Amino acid sequence: MSLTPRSSEAAEGSGRHGGGRRGGGVQTDRPRRRRRALRWSATVLAVVILGTAGAGYLYYEHLNGNIRKGARSSGDGKAQKTAPNAAGQTPLNILLIGSDSRNSAENLKLGGSKSSVGGPPNADVQMLIHLSADRKSAAMVSIPRDTRVDIPPCKDPDTGKSYPATNDIINTTLGRGGAGCTLSTWENLTGVYIDHWMTIDFSGVVRMADAIGGVDVCVKQNVWDHPTPAQPGGSWLKMTAGTHKVKGEQALQWLRTRHAWGSDPLRARAQHMYLNSMMRTLRQQNIFTDTGRLMNLAEAATKSLKVSEEIGTVKKLYDLGMEMKSVPSDRITSVTMPNLPDxxxxxxxxxxxxxNSAKLWQMLRDDVPLDKNGGTSDSGTKQVSAKPAPAKTPSTEPGRLGVLVQNGTQTSTEAAVQHRASAISDVLVQAGYARAAADTSGAQSVDKTVVQYPSADLQGDAEAVxxxxxxxxxxxxxSTDxxxxxxxxxxxWRTGTSYPKESKPKAGDIPDGTDAVNGADTSKCMDVYGPYRW
Structure with missing residues (x-):
């Protein structure tokens, strides 16, 4: 897995480059081969190889001992699991986190100033792996580290320290309660239930890159990501135009580079391309028949990972990897969350x-494939239940029921619609709910309209409303809120008095602004932003 350190960022600041451009050229690569093998990040590949790395029980226990574990959630996450499909299957969501921690000599050597030692780590790379319920398609979704979001209350499971809710950039979540806080923030932002998390730091990336033996990457022009008069800091990646094999620290430089690509979102594209290339490399090397190399990779992987505790054994990670292995390369889609300047x-x-981001999250929640390669019938997992749950009987007559209407129409880019709560409370009054009233305490930011109730005895009333x-x-x-x-x-529901009917997205109907890359595409090269060409 890739990660982006804050080290050079301490010098370069957290800014997006004002002249960012979306690059990407075309270069002819090797002929396409069979792509039925797993094509994922170093972390996810490690999942596949762990279970077969050691022949003996002692070695198996040794690998188990390498794996560090933590609580799945340490924040106030509100997402609910997607209902099973007709075969009883559910989607699987795993959050991959790259930590910029400098709290070891090894990590400090790879980047950053001594002033960072002892400070909280940042979650500078965050990617959600979504595996469909039928295990026929998958998505990898990145959120730029400098995205400003609402962060829920979190409690550090190691220190017991509590952190209040706040509004800040998303990479600060790792220092506010660990990976479990990052997971809870994602759940509240997306509405997607996340089953597990995995983290890796600077030294882990270098260790895995060395164990693999190098990964091919490609640039359209000569690149040198170094400090400039306009922008301090940089990853120090330097290479000529064309395809190069990178490993060790140079692989980390590739994954850290931002300014030379032009923006933080474009860095996610370079990381997605690296992951696909790495998987092609591993498949071509036939590592499963080379016991020595397989053991080296297993050792590197288990030493590099920290995972949520429910998957904290070699067997569980191996089983997880086997589920991922069946996804064909052309059914894997990498995207970045659609975003706008803050x-x-x-x-x-x-x-x-x-x-556009709401549409992307809906596709993940509804398990709709991001690709169109599954056939016309593949439009998402059809959720079923034995029988529709019967409506609950209201406990109170409409005219006597108190109903509070709140304005949640504010977004990150648009102000709340004035008097929206009053307009909808008037609709309820006309429908017989004489005690419906607007909340005047201020606007909220909620993507999707919801009717909430505090206890089971009011469920029927909420359904009637x-x-x-x-x-x-x-x-x-x-909700207890x-x-x-x-x-x-x-x-x-920013306009009108009738709730708008939802149009369900179809397979491959990806919203604008995602910079999608298909897992079978081997032709991409990164375009270098002008000031960093030489």
Whole structure:
């Protein structure tokens, strides 16, 4: 897996380069070969090889002892698991995190100033691996590290320290309660339930790159990512135009590079391309028949990983890898969350592009493939249940039920719609809910409209309120955050008095701004931003 250190960023700041461009040229690569082998990051590949690396029990226990573990969630995550499909299968979501920790001599040597030692780490690379319920397609989704988001309350499971909710860039989450806080932040942002997390640091990337023996990468022009008068810092990656095999520290330089590509989101593209190339390299090397190399990779992988505790054994990681292995290369799609400049700090930070990112999250929640290579019938996992749950009987007559309506139409780029809560409370009054009233305490930011209720006895009342507004029953949720039936009007309902009918996305209908790369595409080269060509 790749990661992006904050080391040079301490010198370079956290800014996006103002002249960022989207690059990517075309270069003819080797003829396409069979691509049925697993093609993932170093971390995910490690998952596949661990179970066969040692023949003896003692070596197996040794590898188990290498793996560090932590709590799956340490924050207030609200996402719910997707319902099983007809075969009883559910999607699998794994969050891969690259830490910029300098709290070891090995990591400090690879980048950063001594002033960073002892400080909290940043989650400078964050990628969600989504494996479909039927295990026929997969997606890898990156969020730029300088994305400003709402971070929930988190508690560090190691120190017991509690952190209040805040609004900050997403890479700070790792220092506010560990990987479990990063996971909870993702869940609240996306609505996607995340099953596991894995982290790796600077030295882990170098260790894995050395064990692999090098990975081919490609640039269209000569590149040198070094400090300039306009922008201090850099990864110090230097190579001529064309394809080069990188390993060890040079591989880390490739994965760290940002300014030479022009922006932080373009760095994610370079990382996605590296991961695919690495998997091609491993397949060509036939490592599964080379016991010595296989053991070296297993040793490097287990020493490099920290994982959520429920998958903290070699066997569980191996089983996880076997599930991933069946996905064909052309059914794997890598994307970056659609984003826009942050109105509060447009040079340095980004925010989610509300409409396009919401569509991407919906595709993941509904398990809709990001590619079109599964055939016309492949439009997402069809969720089923034995019978639709019968509607609950309301406990109170509409005219006597207190209903609070809140304005959640504010987004990262748009102000809240004025008087929105009042408009919808008026609709409820006309429908017989005489005690419906607007909350005047201020606007919230909620992507999707929801009807909440605090306890089971009010579920029927909440469902009846949803029906009166045309809101689907799937948007009725129990919550400890409310004291009575509460309608939160989200950014999906900014106009009109009738709840808009949802149009479900189709396979391959990826929203704009994702910079998608298909796992079978071997033709891409990175375009170098002008000031970093030589």
């Amino acid at each position: 109105p509060q700090d447009p040079r340095n930070h980004v925010v989610p592009d509300a409409a 949803a029906k009166a507004l045309g809101i689907p029953t799937s948007s009725v949720k129990q 409310v004291s009575g039936v509460t309608v939160v009007v989200g950014a999906d």
